[in-house]
Amino acid sequence: MSVSRRKFLGWLGAAGAGVISGGTAKAASNKHFKGYPDSMGVLHDTTLCVGCRSCEAACNKVNALPAPKQDFTDTTVLERKRRTDSSAFTVVNRFKQSESDKQPVFVKKQCNHCLEPACASVCFVGAFKKSPEGAVTYDESVCVGCRYCMIACPFEIPAYEYDKALTPRVVKCTMCHPRVLEGKLPGCVEECPTEALLFGERNKLIKAARKRIARFPERYVDHIYGENEMGGTSWLYLSARSYEQIGMREDLGVTPAPKFTEGILSAVPIVAGLWPVLLTGIYAVSKRKDKVAQEEQSQAVAEAVTQAESQAEVKLKKALVLAKKEKEMAVKKEARKALEKAAKAQKAAEKKAQEEATEK
Amino acid sequence: MSDEAVLNTKPITPPAQSLYTPFNVIAGIILIVGFIITIRRFTGGLDAVTNLNDNYPWGIWIGFDLLAGVALAAGGFVTSAAVYIFGMKRYHSAVRPAILTGFLGYALVVIALHYDVGRPWRLPYPFIAQQGTTSILFEVAACVALYLTVLFIEFSPAAMEWLGLRRARNIVVKLTMLLTIFGVILSTLHQSSLGAMFLMAPSKLHPLWYSSYLPVYFFISSIIAGLSMVIFESSLSHRYFAHKMDEAHLNEKEGIAFGFAKAAALVLFGYFAIKVVGIAMDNNWHYLTTSYGTWFLVEMLGFVALPCFLYAVGAREKNLNLIKWTSALTVFGIVLNRLNICLIAYNYHLPADEKYVPHWMEIAISLFIVTLGVVAFRFIVTRMPILYAHPDYQDEH
Numbered sequence: 001m002s003v004s005r006r007k008f009l010g011w012l013g014a015a016g017a018g019v020i021s022g023g024t025a026k027a028a029s030n031k032h033f034k035g036y037p038d039s040m041g042v043l044h045d046t047t048l049c050v051g052c053r054s055c056e057a058a059c060n061k062v063n064a065l066p067a068p069k070q071d072f073t074d075t076t077v078l079e080r081k082r083r084t085d086s087s088a089f090t091v092v093n094r095f096k097q098s099e100s101d102k103q104p105v106f107v108k109k110q111c112n113h114c115l116e117p118a119c120a121s122v123c124f125v126g127a128f129k130k131s132p133e134g135a136v137t138y139d140e141s142v143c144v145g146c147r148y149c150m151i152a153c154p155f156e157i158p159a160y161e162y163d164k165a166l167t168p169r170v171v172k173c174t175m176c177h178p179r180v181l182e183g184k185l186p187g188c189v190e191e192c193p194t195e196a197l198l199f200g201e202r203n204k205l206i207k208a209a210r211k212r213i214a215r216f217p218e219r220y221v222d223h224i225y226g227e228n229e230m231g232g233t234s235w236l237y238l239s240a241r242s243y244e245q246i247g248m249r250e251d252l253g254v255t256p257a258p259k260f261t262e263g264i265l266s267a268v269p270i271v272a273g274l275w276p277v278l279l280t281g282i283y284a285v286s287k288r289k290d291k292v293a294q295e296e297q298s299q300a301v302a303e304a305v306t307q308a309e310s311q312a313e314v315k316l317k318k319a320l321v322l323a324k325k326e327k328e329m330a331v332k333k334e335a336r337k338a339l340e341k342a343a344k345a346q347k348a349a350e351k352k353a354q355e356e357a358t359e360k
Numbered sequence: 361m362s363d364e365a366v367l368n369t370k371p372i373t374p375p376a377q378s379l380y381t382p383f384n385v386i387a388g389i390i391l392i393v394g395f396i397i398t399i400r401r402f403t404g405g406l407d408a409v410t411n412l413n414d415n416y417p418w419g420i421w422i423g424f425d426l427l428a429g430v431a432l433a434a435g436g437f438v439t440s441a442a443v444y445i446f447g448m449k450r451y452h453s454a455v456r457p458a459i460l461t462g463f464l465g466y467a468l469v470v471i472a473l474h475y476d477v478g479r480p481w482r483l484p485y486p487f488i489a490q491q492g493t494t495s496i497l498f499e500v501a502a503c504v505a506l507y508l509t510v511l512f513i514e515f516s517p518a519a520m521e522w523l524g525l526r527r528a529r530n531i532v533v534k535l536t537m538l539l540t541i542f543g544v545i546l547s548t549l550h551q552s553s554l555g556a557m558f559l560m561a562p563s564k565l566h567p568l569w570y571s572s573y574l575p576v577y578f579f580i581s582s583i584i585a586g587l588s589m590v591i592f593e594s595s596l597s598h599r600y601f602a603h604k605m606d607e608a609h610l611n612e613k614e615g616i617a618f619g620f621a622k623a624a625a626l627v628l629f630g631y632f633a634i635k636v637v638g639i640a641m642d643n644n645w646h647y648l649t650t651s652y653g654t655w656f657l658v659e660m661l662g663f664v665a666l667p668c669f670l671y672a673v674g675a676r677e678k679n680l681n682l683i684k685w686t687s688a689l690t691v692f693g694i695v696l697n698r699l700n701i702c703l704i705a706y707n708y709h710l711p712a713d714e715k716y717v718p719h720w721m722e723i724a725i726s727l728f729i730v731t732l733g734v735v736a737f738r739f740i741v742t743r744m745p746i747l748y749a750h751p752d753y754q755d756e757h
C-alpha cells in the first residue's frame with residue numbers, strides 16, 4: 001500500500017458523494033404524504049350484503065377476466081374462504097359464527113386502495129401510483145416481477161400471473177379507474193342489487209357511515225374499518241360483528257406503511273457519510289500503531305546494539321587490564337625468576353669459591 | 361520462499377486425471393438436471409417449476425439464494441476490512457479466498473434472481489426506466505449491483521497475475537484501500553437493508569422475528585456468517601487444495617481459524633444479547649411458550665448460543681476440529697434464520713395447510729446454482745494465485 005493520506009481522503013470524499021447522489025438520499029427525504037382530500041372511495045356495508053356475487057360477475061366482465069371455473073350464480077363456492085387471485089380482483093366470503101348460524105355475514109374483498117399504499121412504497125420501479133381520484137393504479141410496462149408488493153400489502157391483495165412465461169403481471173382491483181375517469185361507477189357498485197356498496201367522496205362516505213352507526217347503534221359496531229387502518233383506505237367497511245370475526249385483521253394499527261422504513265432510509269446518508277470517516281480513522285490508527293510498533297522495534301534493536309557494543313567495550317577494557325596485569329605479573333615473575341636464578345648462580349659461585357678456597 | 365511453493369505456482373493445465381471422479385459425476389448430474397429445469401422455467405413460467413402462490417410470493421429462491429446467499433458472501437468485506445483497515449496483517453492470506461468466495465456468492469445471487477423475478481430482462485429497470493426510491497429494495501438493488509462490481513475489481517488482480525497483465529494489475533492493487541472502504545459501506549447498507557425489507561410486513565412476520573432491529577440483526581449476523589464462511593471455506597480448501605497452498609497460507613491457516621473463531625464467538629454473543637433486548641423491548645416473552653416460541657428457542661439456543669460457546673472453547677483450547685464443525689453449524693444457523701424470516705415465521709397467521717413447501721425443482725435449481733459456484737471456485741483456485749502468492753509479486757505485502 002503506497003497511498004498518501006491526502007490522496008486517500010480525496011477518494012473517500014468522491015466515493016461518499018457518489019453514494020449520496022446515487023438517489024438514495026432522495027428516498028430518505030421523502031415527505032409524508034397525507035392522501036388526496038377529496039378522492040373517491042366505496043363504503044361496503046356488510047350488514048346489507050346478501051352474498052349474491054353480482055359484484056364478482058360485474059368485475060369479471062368489465063375487466064375482461066377469464067371465465068370462472070364455477071358460475072357466479074353458484075353459491076357453493078362460499079363454502080370455503082377465498083382470496084383474490086390472478087383471475088379474480090374481488091371475492092365475496094361468507095362468515096358463520098357457528099355451523100348452524102342462520103344469519104351469516106357476507107364480506108366483499110378487494111384492494112382497499114390505501115391512502116398511503118404499502119405496495120406503492122415498496123415497489124423499486126414505482127409501478128404503483130395513488131391517483132388523485134382515489135384508485136391505486138399499476139403500470140405493467142415497468143414491473144420487474146419481484147413481487148415485493150405482494151409481501152408488503154397488509155390486506156393480502158395483489159396476485160401474480162405465475163403461469164405466464166413472458167408477460168406475467170401483478171393483478172389487483174383498479175377501482176375501475178378508467179370507468180371512474182369517464183364518470184361511470186365501478187362495475188361492482190353498479191351491479192350491486194342492495195345498498196351494500198356505495199361510491200362517493202371518501203369524506204362524505206365517512207360522514208354517511210357515522211350517521212348509520214348513530215341511527216342504528218344496536219346494528220353496527222362503532223368502528224368504520226378503513227378510516228384509520230394503515231393510515232386510512234379508500235374502501236370503508238361497516239359491520240355488525242367485530243371485524244376479526246369477518247376475516248379482517250384488527251391488529252394492523254394506524255401507521256401508514258411508508259413510515260415503517262422511513263427511519264432506515266434516512267440512515268443511508270448517515271452510513272454513507274460516517275463510515276468513510278470512521279474507517280479512515282481506524283485505518284490511520286492501525287497504520288500509526290504499526291508505525292509506532294515499527295519505531296519501537298527499531299529503537300529496541302538500536303538499543304540492544306549499543307548495549308552490546310558498550311558491553312563489549314567494557315569486556316575489552318577488562319580484558320586489556322587483565323592482560324596488562326598478567327603481563328606485568330608475567331614480567332615480575334620472569335624478573336623474580338631471573339633474580340632467583342641470578343641469586344642461585346651467585347650462591348653457587350660463592351659456594352664454588354668457598355670450596356676452592358678450602359681445597360687450597 | 362521455499363522451493364516447494366515455487367513448484368506449485370502457475371500450473372497452466374491441471375494435472376491430468378480421469379474425468380469420471382465422483383465430484384465430476386455428481387456435479388455433472390446436478391448441472392444437467394438444472395439445465396433442463398432452466399428451460400422449463402423460462403418457457404413455462406414460474407408455475408411450471410415452483411410452488412409459489414399468492415400468499416407466498418417469495419420462496420427458497422429468495423429465502424435461501426438471496427437472503428442466505430448474500431449473508432454467507434459477507435466473508436469478503438469482513439476479511440478485507442480486518443486486514444486492510446484494522447491492520448491485521450497476519451490474516452492476509454485469507455483475503456483472496458474470501459474475496460473470491462464473496463464475488464462468486466454475489467454473482468450467484470444475481471443469477472438466482474433471474475430465475476425468481478417474473479421478467480428478468482427488466483432487472484436493470486430500477487436504474488434505467490423508473491426509480492422507486494422509497495423502496496428498500498431499490499437500495500438493496502443499487503448496493504448489490506455496485507458491490508458486485510467492487511468485488512469483481514478486488515478479485516481481478518488474481519486473474520491479471522494469472523494472465524500476466526502486470527501493468528493493469530498494479531493499478532488495481534493501488535485501489536485496494538478505496539475498494540475496501542467502499543465495500544464496507546455498501547455491505548453495511550445492503551446487508552442491513554435485506555432485513556429492513558421485512559419491516560414492511562409487521563402483520564405477516566411473527567412478532568418473535570419481527571423487530572425494528574431487523575436491519576441491525578441482519579447486519580450483525582452477516583458478520584458472523586462471513587467469519588464462519590471464511591473458516592469453513594478454508595478448512596475445505598485445505599482438505600482439497602492443500603497442494604495449491606504456499607507456505608504463508610499453510611502457516612497462517614491455524615492463526616486465521618483461531619482468530620476468526622474468537623471474533624465470531626464475540627459477535628455471536630453480542631447478537632444473542634441484542635436479540636434478547638429486542639424481545640424485551642417489544643415485550644414478546646409470552647410468545648415463547650407457543651409452538652413458534654419453541655422454534656424460536658431452537659434457533660436462538662441451538663444456532664446462536666451453542667456456536668458462540670463452541671467457538672469460544674475452540675479458540676481457547678486451540679481445537680481446530682471443533683472450530684471447523686462449529687463454523688458449519690453457524691452457517692447452517694444463519695441459513696435457518698433467513699428461512700425462518702422469509703418463509704417459516706412469515707404468514708404465521710395462515711393455517712398449516714396453506715403454508716408453502718418448496719417444489720423439488722426449486723430445490724434443484726438452488727442446488728444447481730450452488731454447484732455452479734463450487735465448480736467455478738475449483739476452476740479458479742486450480743489456476744489463479746488465490747491460495748498462494750504469485751512468485752512475481754511475492755514481496756509486496
Ligand code: SF4
Nearest residue numbers: 111112114118119153
Ligand atoms: S390494499 Fe394492498 S394492494 Fe391495495 S393499495 Fe393497499 S397495499 Fe396496495
Ligand code: SF4
Nearest residue numbers: 123143144146147149
Ligand atoms: S412485482 Fe412489479 S409492481 Fe410489485 S413491487 Fe415488484 S416491480 Fe413493483
Ligand code: SF4
Nearest residue numbers: 049050052053055192
Ligand atoms: S353485489 Fe353487492 S350484495 Fe351482491 S355480493 Fe357483491 S356486495 Fe354483496
